[in-house]
Amino acid sequence: MAEERVVDIALRWGDADAFGHVNNVVFFRYLEEARARVIPASGPGSTILSGGLVVAEQQLKYLAPLHYRTEPIQVGMSVDHVGGSSFRLACRVFDAETGTVFAQGFVALVTYNFATGSPRKLSTDERAWLTGE
Amino acid sequence: MAEERVVDIALRWGDADAFGHVNNVVFFRYLEEARARVIPASGPGSTILSGGLVVAEQQLKYLAPLHYRTEPIQVGMSVDHVGGSSFRLACRVFDAETGTVFAQGFVALVTYNFATGSPRKLSTDERAWLTGE
Amino acid sequence: MAEERVVDIALRWGDADAFGHVNNVVFFRYLEEARARVIPASGPGSTILSGGLVVAEQQLKYLAPLHYRTEPIQVGMSVDHVGGSSFRLACRVFDAETGTVFAQGFVALVTYNFATGSPRKLSTDERAWLTGE
Amino acid sequence: MAEERVVDIALRWGDADAFGHVNNVVFFRYLEEARARVIPASGPGSTILSGGLVVAEQQLKYLAPLHYRTEPIQVGMSVDHVGGSSFRLACRVFDAETGTVFAQGFVALVTYNFATGSPRKLSTDERAWLTGE
Numbered sequence: 001m002a003e004e005r006v007v008d009i010a011l012r013w014g015d016a017d018a019f020g021h022v023n024n025v026v027f028f029r030y031l032e033e034a035r036a037r038v039i040p041a042s043g044p045g046s047t048i049l050s051g052g053l054v055v056a057e058q059q060l061k062y063l064a065p066l067h068y069r070t071e072p073i074q075v076g077m078s079v080d081h082v083g084g085s086s087f088r089l090a091c092r093v094f095d096a097e098t099g100t101v102f103a104q105g106f107v108a109l110v111t112y113n114f115a116t117g118s119p120r121k122l123s124t125d126e127r128a129w130l131t132g133e
Numbered sequence: 134m135a136e137e138r139v140v141d142i143a144l145r146w147g148d149a150d151a152f153g154h155v156n157n158v159v160f161f162r163y164l165e166e167a168r169a170r171v172i173p174a175s176g177p178g179s180t181i182l183s184g185g186l187v188v189a190e191q192q193l194k195y196l197a198p199l200h201y202r203t204e205p206i207q208v209g210m211s212v213d214h215v216g217g218s219s220f221r222l223a224c225r226v227f228d229a230e231t232g233t234v235f236a237q238g239f240v241a242l243v244t245y246n247f248a249t250g251s252p253r254k255l256s257t258d259e260r261a262w263l264t265g266e
Numbered sequence: 267m268a269e270e271r272v273v274d275i276a277l278r279w280g281d282a283d284a285f286g287h288v289n290n291v292v293f294f295r296y297l298e299e300a301r302a303r304v305i306p307a308s309g310p311g312s313t314i315l316s317g318g319l320v321v322a323e324q325q326l327k328y329l330a331p332l333h334y335r336t337e338p339i340q341v342g343m344s345v346d347h348v349g350g351s352s353f354r355l356a357c358r359v360f361d362a363e364t365g366t367v368f369a370q371g372f373v374a375l376v377t378y379n380f381a382t383g384s385p386r387k388l389s390t391d392e393r394a395w396l397t398g399e
Numbered sequence: 400m401a402e403e404r405v406v407d408i409a410l411r412w413g414d415a416d417a418f419g420h421v422n423n424v425v426f427f428r429y430l431e432e433a434r435a436r437v438i439p440a441s442g443p444g445s446t447i448l449s450g451g452l453v454v455a456e457q458q459l460k461y462l463a464p465l466h467y468r469t470e471p472i473q474v475g476m477s478v479d480h481v482g483g484s485s486f487r488l489a490c491r492v493f494d495a496e497t498g499t500v501f502a503q504g505f506v507a508l509v510t511y512n513f514a515t516g517s518p519r520k521l522s523t524d525e526r527a528w529l530t531g532e
Contacts, residue, residue, distance in 0.1 A: 010143040013169040014162050018282040024454040025427040029147050036146040055423040059458035151415040157321040161291040188290040192325035276409040279435040280428050302412040
């Protein structure tokens, strides 16, 4: 994940608000969905999610209005920081065909043990998946 | 549209509620999205939406729990009634591969002139598109 | 609950869609929220929810457009049928001050044992709470 | 608005995700709703919204999990920067009774002329409302 991974996300007509654009809040839903599709459900890296993961911080700058369309948009994510029990994804919501970037920012995530209610250390395998080494 | 049209709909992880299933409310969002993808944006039938369309009534029976997955589910729609300024879509949310039906019901829609604030008659062309004749 | 119980529901600006009205799907969210506020979290009737409850069917007719406003709207619910392991709520979304009814319909719910994966019989106490006897 | 304005926001059961907490995305919906309730619809300051307003950037840090409850939570907002055609709201989502802060961050907004498709200068009156002078 040190190199950008790109995921197709399907828009929904209901993502638009009364201004007729995809609502600013919904962009964070796109980021969530992109994570759900990139962090694997099995095999290397899968314990990142199955072991417990919470969003600690997120930020987006909105660069261009996005209108409903039946073609998916793209979300790109790359790991730009790995800590002891956390990592950060640089994110952008864009159109791969035209190059238009609708929003960009980041999401910081903490690996978290829900049973003990405290952060848990990233394992060597998880760290390897995140850094791609 | 007298014969069933089937549309792929992408689930989102955020569609699930605290019970871990796709929330019952979200199924109506799937129906909305399926309509947005079936009623054409241009050519025959396109005036149905562009001329103004409102949901008059809708109903769903829930038959099986649906869990988040990265593969799309299917929404099938067929016109089962056409009135003077309205039509009804029989709908089902299902898995085309396994045949599991998660929910089924209908949506009744009224062609509506927002400028005058009253229903508008279906044109011959619109009626032809709806009945597939 | 044989007599109508009325609950205030706060609208959100984000409930509106690109047509500038509260979206038809969101009305079912209002019904869900009204249930969450009427079925008690403790005392008589509380086991209805804590024991497991699923939506089996729901239906709404839309009677008037609803626009965002900072004042709450009202949701009225009354039990109009009680079965062995199910009950039905007649519902309306309305403005208590003007009397305008925006939508009306029903929700059928099944008391459900998630552990066994099957419906569970309503207890005498639950039945008493539902019928108000 | 230089001093913090606090708004009650009603939670919805459906705001929770499969982890049983209010979903991180929904916190931005709370901020949106708080703005809708603070920026006036008429009188001084009302042109800020009616003249056109877009979200340029937003960020939140999540500090404590929030569970559904029927009592509202509070959103506090204070203007911490005013530019030529923009302003920034420092925001926090908290419980006024216990003092628990669930999330805090900011929203940067641009006054925008949708007709010309470009930012518009804040008027003297709008600036006065924002700075409270």
